[in-house]
Ligand SMILES: Cc1ncc(COP(=O)(O)O)c(C=O)c1O
């Protein structure tokens with residue numbers, strides 16, 4: 001199979017254990033060398049000179065290695081060809097600073113595209129912008145849950161409300177838009193479940209063929225919730241880390257755009273929109289504390305990055321929210337490293353009902369621990385029993401039905417509040433990242449009908465009387 005890409009670029013062998021590498025940095029930084037913005041994608045992996053001005057709306061100047069800082073041309077690649085470090089997007093910070101404003105954002109659409117100035121836009125062509133209405137989800141006060149947890153100013157960022165039911169719609173919006181701009185005609189992903197649904201849905205709307213790779217034994221709602229969109233669902237006999245390794249090879253061999261592999265620099269930036277929305281919905285202030293579920297650790301690092309960018313562009317006043325992470329005990333490599341006070345993530349073999357968070361070898365784990373340390377946050381883990389309790393507590397108090405990842409967030413939040421790691425007075429935002437209808441299995445055997453009756457008034461009266 002040829003490695004040639006339609007743009008003349010070539011795919012790079014992954015070279016990393018799981019293809020999940022991406023970095024976080026504290027704010028936008030000026031590029032040292034510029035990528036072309038003249039609508040053509042240059043052949044070859046390295047750019048050599050500054051070229052034209054960015055056309056309106058384009059925000060990205062190139063890619064840069066997070067480790068050695070070498071810059072590379074824009075293309076479907078995520079690993080530095082010099083040192084195999086993770087690539088990240090380099091923004092045209094001067095251009096962005098010249099146009100971004102609270103007013104411009106407020107005048108934008110009710111989707112994550114209202115933050116287009118701060119997201120990786122590769123093309124000025126509107127046909128390259130995929131939009132299924134993702135993002136701008138509710139941020140709601142959660143007083144009843146707060147009262148149960150001993151928190152006086154608790155908020156829920158409700159990402160169950162995205163088109164395919166999870167925050168993955170955000171990252172996929174960026175990945176497929178980048179794929180379009182780069183001329184890729186097939187989209188794929190390695191998924192713990194939610195990404196499969198998000199890629200399938202957005203690919204359907206974009207009219208692109210999709211291949212989604214998942215562990216074979218995922219929840220039914222995740223499998224059917226991807227297949228229904230007409231995607232090719234590839235059920236792999238292995239866990240997520242096996243799936244991800246396979247996908248790194250497929251990306252090399254097939255020339256497809258893999259949302260979270262070779263399109264990862266663009267994909268990962270989509271999670272910043274959660275941070276942008278939290279700030280705007282709090283009237284351009286930042287909360288004291290944010291609690292975020294961790295699988296690869298990307299969402300956590302990108303929400304932190306978003307807060308830094310808002311400060312850099314003068315959209316919020318300086319404030320450094322504490323950022324805390326939430327894992328399941330059955331897959332807790334990041335929490336375990338945090339507890340050891342180490343940045344060295346020891347891979348685990350996942351065994352938890354929180355399947356969406358079951359990444360045993362999380363490449364952004366290192367960066368997630370750093371963010372928690374630097375901001376004064378914490379990273380915890382909870383057993384499966386508490387995950388179910390967390391799902392029920394959130395649903396019963398706030399009317400939000402979250403999947404297991406939401407249960408992980410709420411259960412960790414409870415422990416943080418009880419142990420004083422989060423103070424009663426802090427303004428806390430809990431990120432609820434996926435919809436409960438996708439993981440009904442988790443509740444099976446725990447809850448069910450309250451009364452079972454025959455269709456007669458007598459029988460009902462008897463049942464209600466207990
Ligand atoms: C519902 C849900 N929440 C959180 C996460 C964690 O995301 P990340 O890999 O960015 O840490 C995932 C990842 O699949 C997810 O599906």
Ligand SMILES: [Zn+2]
Pocket residue numbers: 065066067068069070080081082083084085
């Ligand atoms: Zn490098």
